[in-house]
Amino acid sequence: MIFDKKVAAALHIEAAIYLYFQGNYACVATLCGAAEGALPQPQKDYVFAEAKRKLFGQLQSPERDIVSVMNRERDWLKHYNADQPQHIVITDPVAKFWIYRAMSKYFALYGKDALTAPMKEFWRKVAASPNDFQAGTSGVHSD
Numbered sequence: 001m002i003f004d005k006k007v008a009a010a011l012h013i014e015a016a017i018y019l020y021f022q023g024n025y026a027c028v029a030t031l032c033g034a035a036e037g038a039l040p041q042p043q044k045d046y047v048f049a050e051a052k053r054k055l056f057g058q059l060q061s062p063e064r065d066i067v068s069v070m071n072r073e074r075d076w077l078k079h080y081n082a083d084q085p086q087h088i089v090i091t092d093p094v095a096k097f098w099i100y101r102a103m104s105k106y107f108a109l110y111g112k113d114a115l116t117a118p119m120k121e122f123w124r125k126v127a128a129s130p131n132d133f134q135a136g137t138s139g140v141h142s143d
Contacts (some may be wrong), residue, residue, distance in 0.1 A: 006110060009035040013102050014118040025095040026077055032102035033074035042108035043076060047101045073098070 003011075012035035019027045028084050045053075051070060103119055115123075 004107075005038050005040075008113075009038050009102070009106055010114075010116055010119075012038070013106060014116055016099055016102065017122045018119045020099060020122075021051070025090040025092070026073075028095045029073040029090060029098045030077050032098040035069070035102040036105050039105050039109060040104060044108050046104040046108040047097075058108055058137070069103075 014034070016028045016031040019031070020023075073088065073094060077088075099122060101122045103115075103122070106119075107115065
């Protein structure tokens, strides 16, 4: 099969949505992080940019530190680091936020008409509407 980035990202998001409803939050973070990273930067803001700006204003931390916090789940799952905690807990709100991040970037690039049936179902079940992207923060708990 031949894929372009748009189709591949949509497939990643759809798989993440399916796994979200199965309670597999680790795969949600990984798949949505891959989808988000595969897409070009949109002309308009999406959840990640809004959340990053909001946290920067609140914390006055360097941008790289804020991005690191916001990507904590994905990076913990993707990269080994001896300084990382042995375990991680990814909560339901954090899994939702990963899906919102990926879907909002997809939405910002391709518009409402490009949303797939699983994406629309996720919005119907979990969010009020495609405009219900509220910037949030990472909710990772580690020990």
